[in-house]
Structure formats: structure tokens, C-alpha cells
Amino acid sequence: MHYIHSNDIIQPTLGKMVVDAPYVAEYRKPGQFIILRIDECGERMPLTISDADKTKGTITLFYQIVGTTTKKLAGMKAGERVKDIVGPLGHPTEVEKYGTVVCIGGGIGIAPLYPISKGMKEAGNKVINILGARAGNLFILEDEMSRIGDDNIVCTDDGSRGKKGFVTDMLRDVMAAEQVDLVVAIGPVPMMKAVSMQTKEKGIKTYVSLNSVMIDGTGMCGGCRVTVGGETKFTCVDGPEFDGHLVDFDNLGSRLKTYHVEEKESYTTYNHKCKLDGAVGDEC
Amino acid sequence: MNAKTPRQKMPEQRPEDRKRNFDEVPLGYTPEVAVVEAGRCLQCKKPLCVEGCPVSINIPGFIKEIAEKNFIGAIKVIKESSSLPAVCGRVCPQESQCEAKCILGKKFEPVAIGKLEGFVADYEREVEHLPAPVPGVKKDKKVAIIGSGPAGLTVAGELANAGYSVTVFEALHTPGGVLVYGIPEFRLPKKIVTYEIDALAALGVEFVINRIVGLSESLGDIMKRFDAAFVATGAGLPSFLNIPGEELQGVYSANEYLTRVNLMKAYKFPEYDTPVIRGNSMAVFGAGNVAMDSARTAVRLGCDEVHLIYRRSRDEMPARAEESHHAEEEGVIFDLLTNPVRLLGDENGRLCGVECVKMELGEPDDSGRRRPVEIKGSEFIIKIDAAIVAIGNGSNPILQKTAPDLKCNKWGNIIADETTMKTSVKGVFAGGDIVTGAATVIEAMGAGRKAAKGMIDYLESGSW
Ligand SMILES: Cc1cc2nc3c(=O)[nH]c(=O)nc-3n(C[C@H](O)[C@H](O)[C@H](O)COP(=O)(O)OP(=O)(O)OC[C@H]3O[C@@H](n4cnc5c(N)ncnc54)[C@H](O)[C@@H]3O)c2cc1C
Ligand code: SF4
Ligand code: FES
Numbered sequence: 126m127h128y129i130h131s132n133d134i135i136q137p138t139l140g141k142m143v144v145d146a147p148y149v150a151e152y153r154k155p156g157q158f159i160i161l162r163i164d165e166c167g168e169r170m171p172l173t174i175s176d177a178d179k180t181k182g183t184i185t186l187f188y189q190i191v192g193t194t195t196k197k198l199a200g201m202k203a204g205e206r207v208k209d210i211v212g213p214l215g216h217p218t219e220v221e222k223y224g225t226v227v228c229i230g231g232g233i234g235i236a237p238l239y240p241i242s243k244g245m246k247e248a249g250n251k252v253i254n255i256l257g258a259r260a261g262n263l264f265i266l267e268d269e270m271s272r273i274g275d276d277n278i279v280c281t282d283d284g285s286r287g288k289k290g291f292v293t294d295m296l297r298d299v300m301a302a303e304q305v306d307l308v309v310a311i312g313p314v315p316m317m318k319a320v321s322m323q324t325k326e327k328g329i330k331t332y333v334s335l336n337s338v339m340i341d342g343t344g345m346c347g348g349c350r351v352t353v354g355g356e357t358k359f360t361c362v363d364g365p366e367f368d369g370h371l372v373d374f375d376n377l378g379s380r381l382k383t384y385h386v387e388e389k390e391s392y393t394t395y396n397h398k399c400k401l402d403g404a405v406g407d408e409c
Numbered sequence: 410m411n412a413k414t415p416r417q418k419m420p421e422q423r424p425e426d427r428k429r430n431f432d433e434v435p436l437g438y439t440p441e442v443a444v445v446e447a448g449r450c451l452q453c454k455k456p457l458c459v460e461g462c463p464v465s466i467n468i469p470g471f472i473k474e475i476a477e478k479n480f481i482g483a484i485k486v487i488k489e490s491s492s493l494p495a496v497c498g499r500v501c502p503q504e505s506q507c508e509a510k511c512i513l514g515k516k517f518e519p520v521a522i523g524k525l526e527g528f529v530a531d532y533e534r535e536v537e538h539l540p541a542p543v544p545g546v547k548k549d550k551k552v553a554i555i556g557s558g559p560a561g562l563t564v565a566g567e568l569a570n571a572g573y574s575v576t577v578f579e580a581l582h583t584p585g586g587v588l589v590y591g592i593p594e595f596r597l598p599k600k601i602v603t604y605e606i607d608a609l610a611a612l613g614v615e616f617v618i619n620r621i622v623g624l625s626e627s628l629g630d631i632m633k634r635f636d637a638a639f640v641a642t643g644a645g646l647p648s649f650l651n652i653p654g655e656e657l658q659g660v661y662s663a664n665e666y667l668t669r670v671n672l673m674k675a676y677k678f679p680e681y682d683t684p685v686i687r688g689n690s691m692a693v694f695g696a697g698n699v700a701m702d703s704a705r706t707a708v709r710l711g712c713d714e715v716h717l718i719y720r721r722s723r724d725e726m727p728a729r730a731e732e733s734h735h736a737e738e739e740g741v742i743f744d745l746l747t748n749p750v751r752l753l754g755d756e757n758g759r760l761c762g763v764e765c766v767k768m769e770l771g772e773p774d775d776s777g778r779r780r781p782v783e784i785k786g787s788e789f790i791i792k793i794d795a796a797i798v799a800i801g802n803g804s805n806p807i808l809q810k811t812a813p814d815l816k817c818n819k820w821g822n823i824i825a826d827e828t829t830m831k832t833s834v835k836g837v838f839a840g841g842d843i844v845t846g847a848a849t850v851i852e853a854m855g856a857g858r859k860a861a862k863g864m865i866d867y868l869e870s871g872s873w
Pocket of ligand 3: 338345347360361
């Protein structure tokens, strides 16, 4: 069981949790993730590790409130406990000196990007952060990121904060202005796809971090499989980072929709149950 | 009573009932019936059945106790050689092991050894508990066990009994290995596995769940803290068909499908949060136990038409006879001598069909089985909305990746001595599916018993 130190809803659809996980805090490296299960009835949900405190033995997680599991997570309070956390999982990011590294985060993708950006800076790179969101009130970790970057660009679809436009527009300007050696892009699938197409033309190496459907996280089930360069890879053990120029994003996007119907059913049942007993069932 | 008494039938849930539930199919012998069945045993001087048992259980010995209505005496005899009788009584392929050899089988039907084993184990669990074993004198040596399937659990029990302090590391959130994530509830109720694990915990075995050895901490790191280790990480790397369309929504490996349903309890969705596709028409590729378990699970989840697609003929099907029989009774359609060539998707990337080709048997191949060859022009399409690939498992490489000194064969299976289960690394033993490749529960348990002996020898003598 993992004690929750804090759990704040920082935006209408975004939560931030600081929770005990000493083993994860001890060993985690940028780019890695955990799998969490709230309670006996919960599903196993992968979440990237945004930050960790070795001495306190805690990790920081951000989660988008989109379905039953994340809504349940949002309903948990400091002092309560999460049943299971396993990790750190996946390959760490290859943090080394590349030269100029552009770190692009879209929405909640900024959370996993944060330790990578920090690692890249510490490794002696020039770091340019590009952070994008639909609207100005949807940013996370903006201050933290701006302390890292040699340059920090913020943009929104509607222009309500920073520059108006997509992260791809910002990247185009950066690439026009200077030599870029590596791009790391984390965010919604269409964003990662668009960035990868852009950098492929210029031949700039690009890492993306994939959020496939997962269960075990050990390579046992194959549910997280993605097509990379025509080969089948398991996101949990071969990834989560892959060469963006080789990833079949359309297939990833499609597989992520596998349970759309079931997710709706689950969410309706959950909301109904909440209304009925004012709380979630006994066992779960 | 004598050999001419017919083999006692196991009462079972009727197919039309059990198709809609996840309760166990056989209902179990009553004590009266068990005594009658035990009375059929000839108490052979040279019992052939024992030769057929991978762990050489004293079969006539325990059957005699049952015949004399001493059920607790019977379980004691079994426990001398087997640590998980309630499990083995249910899932062992007795028809190709002990019961295949039973002398009665030559003229009549063999004694129902497996059913009797299950009966006494259930009796012990539900009616009259054996007194908890008293662990041996506490030893100041620590042992790590990596993986909590039947191999790991066996070693844990033996070493805890011998007085060692035992820690089991398990990657998943529940110990038990394939017994909890793979084999379905209707064949092996999970309460049986829980009972065994609780007994180990009561013996002082420490379970560290949610810990994958080889990712952050390597086997080498573990060996700094423990005096010996047993690696029993199983065969958990699903094989795929490598045909077009396998990336579509609705295509599962059997591991994923069964894990969703068994470990994550998707059959109770939406009460449990993990979903699984409940198709109207599904295909399962393969014909082993894993394929039968998948097909029978799909039936129970309400799928009207479940096709089991296998490229060879009925004679070559690797599943236990009882399992394929049960599957057919439950309405699973066997499409034999049929091979999938391509999975078809709709405009949303969702699986909607499978193109198959008919096969015929040609010349025998290396395995001695007649090789299936395609019949040209026989392609046809089955409409399906989900598919389960159950064609086997390789060895999971996570632990080996960060243990370079641990010698493996070309398939990634750890190489271990056949009698002591010693690996190439001092203090490290291995057994179960990670050594043999996907095999059986009883073989994993047998390897565990050998390893336990090897480990105790090593820990006592210090010599490798
Ligand atoms: C669906 C299905 C049906 C089957 N039916 C039968 C049957 O009817 N009869 C029969 O005899 N056999 C059957 N088998 C085979 C049998 O279950 C296996 O042979 C047996 O479980 C192997 O035992 P094991 O202890 O070697 O490994 P497993 O049971 O595979 O357990 C290995 C455990 O190790 C854990 N692990 C793996 N890597 C790590 C790591 N790095 N760190 C920590 N933990 C790790 C895994 O999570 C798992 O829990 C079936 C198998 C399946 C999949
Ligand atoms: S071979 Fe059959 S009859 Fe002989 S001891 Fe074994 S179970 Fe009894
Ligand atoms: S999550 Fe099961 S193999 Fe990756």
C-alpha cells in the first residue's frame, strides 16, 4: 500500500499526486514510468514519473482525468492509500550530450518531459523547451521548465497564453534559426506524429514517448505492442521511447481506441454508483 | 470392491449451465464415491502409475488410505512428494502420466488418480486441516526466490520448512504465476492458490509483490543481500503469428486475454475496471491448453461463435483430452486443418475477419508429426470481431538482460543442472518454465523440489 501525501486537482481535468514509492524514487531515471492500481477492482494504469524525492521516498505523478480509473484517482485524498505501484518500468531516456536539444511537451506530456529536459540540461546540452496547450490555463510545470531551458517557448492554440499556434509552428521557427541536434516530443499522438514528420524532413533525430494500452508492463502480455520501423515492439520493455521517424502513429492511435465503448460503460456505471451510495462500493 | 467396479464418474456442471458462469466444472467426488474409486486400485507391488508421475508420488500408498477412509493420512502421503496437490489434481495431464500407465487401463479404465488427489486435497483444505508444519531450527541464511509460480512456491515452502528465511519477489500484484493470471477460475478456483500462498506466508515466507528483478535491481544486486537465489520467472513472452493484421484492435495474445479476465477479473466488468472485448464471433489460434482456456473463457463471456483454428488435425492437438472434450461440449467450433493467413480490419482499424486456408497432412516432419500443407485455392473468410493468438510462449528476457554471467541456450532459457538445478552463477539455481520452456505445473513443481534439495546442500556445505 502506498500512502498519498497530496492529491490536487490543479485543472478541471488534471490531477497531481505525490505518493510513497521508495523503491521507485530510489531507482527511477528520466523517461521511466510506473503502473498503478488503485484498489482491488482497479485496472493497471501506466503513468510517467514526473519527479521523485529519494530522501522522502515519494514520487510525483500527473494524470489526466478522462475515465473511471482517473476519476477514482482524482477522488482520493491525502492520507489514503493506493494499493499497488510497480516500477520504475521501461528504458530510461538516453541522456547524453547531443548539442542543442529541443524538448516539446503537449498538455500533460509536459509531466514526463520535465525530468528529461532537466537531465539533458545537466548533461551539458543547450535546451530549448517548447510547451503547448489548447488554452492558457492548461499548462503544468511551466515555472519549473522555464528554469531549465536556455530558451522557453510557450504557445496555445487560441493565443490565450504565449504565442498563438501549434508546437510545430514554434519548432519550425527554431529549426530555421539554429542547428538542432535532437528533438524529444511527448504529448498527444497527433502532435508527436506531426513533429516527427517535420523533423524527418530535416533529418533531425527525434524521440517520442508512447502511451500504449498496458497490463503487466513486463513484456508478458503483448497488449502494448506498436509497430516501429515495420517491426513489432512492446512499449513497456522496448520503449516507452522510440525513434519518432519509425513509429506507426496511426496504428497506435487506433489501438488506443480499442475500449472506447467499454470505457463509456464503465464511466456511466461508476457515476451511477457514486450517485447511489455517495461513495464507491465497499470492496473497491 | 474390485477392478471390475466401473471408474467412478465425476459429477460436472451441465454444459448449458456452465457456459454462462466461471464456477468450476467438475463438482468433486463425495467421500463415499472416493472410497469406491480408491477400492478399485489393485495395490500393485510394482506400481506402474508411480513411474508415470514426474514427482513419483506414492500413488498406491495414498489411495490405500482413501480406501480405508483415512483422508488425512492420504494427504500426508501425497505431501511427501508434492506441495500443490489441489492444483495438480485439477490441472495435471494424468491421462498421459500416471493414469496412462495404470495397469487397470489395459483391460478396464485406469483408476481416477487425479480426481482422488484433488479430492483429498480439497478435504484437507475444507474439512480437516493438517496441523501446520513446524519449521526446522531457524537458520541464519537468506534465500531469494524470483517468480511465484508453482516452481517458486515449491522452493519457498521447502526452504521455509527447513528453517531458512525466504523472500519471494513477484512482478505482478498477486503471487501465483500462471496459476493466477493464466489458468481460468472454472478450471482452477483462485481460492485454492490463495490458500497455498497464505500457508506459505504463515510459515514466515515474505512476499515482495510488484517487484521485477532485472530492471532496477539486477540478479547480482539480489545476490549481495541473499545467500542463494532460485530463478523461476516462467515462460512469459507471447509468440504472435506474424501475419498481416495482427496490430488491429481486437487481436489479443492469449496471455493478454487471460490476464485481463483472470488476474484483472474483466469477467466482472464493469464492477471491476478492466475491460475485455466480448465478441459475437471470435477466433482462437492454436490447440493447446492455453487455446482451450481462451476459447472456453470466450464462451463464458457470451460469445456466440467461438472458432478454434488449428493447422493440424485432431490427433496432434496438444491440449489435454479432458479440456478439448469440455470445449466441444460447450460449443467451441473446431476448425481443424485450417491456417490463418491474414487478419482483416474495418475502416476504424478494428478486426472484422480472418482469411484462412485449408490444409492437408503431408509427410512427417522432424517432430514425427505429419506436416500440414496448404491446399491451393481453398482460402475462405470467417467473420470475427476478436481473435486470440495462443500459439506458445518464449522465455521472458528481463532478468537475463542484466545478468550477463547467467548462461542461457539459444532460445533464452536458463541452463541448469538436471539434478541440482544449479546455474552457471554461484549460489543461483533455476527451474520451471524458464529452464524447460513452456511445460507443466507438475514439472515446474518437480524442478522446485530438486532445486530445494540442491540449495539446502549448498547452503549447508558452502561448496558449489
Ligand atoms: C493458460 C495456461 C494454461 C495452462 N494449463 C496447464 C494445465 O492444464 N496443466 C499443466 O500442467 N500446465 C498448464 N500450463 C502450464 C503451467 O502453468 C506452467 O508450466 C507453470 O505455471 C510453470 O511454472 P513456473 O513456476 O515455471 O512459472 P510461472 O507460473 O510462469 O510463474 C512465473 C512467475 O514469475 C514472475 N516473474 C517473471 N519475471 C520476473 C522477474 N524478472 N521478477 C519477478 N518476477 C518475475 C511472473 O510474473 C510469474 O508470476 C498452462 C499455462 C497457461 C499459460
Ligand atoms: S497402477 Fe493403477 S492399480 Fe496399480 S497401484 Fe497404480 S493406480 Fe493402483
Ligand atoms: S504491457 Fe504487457 S507486454 Fe507490455
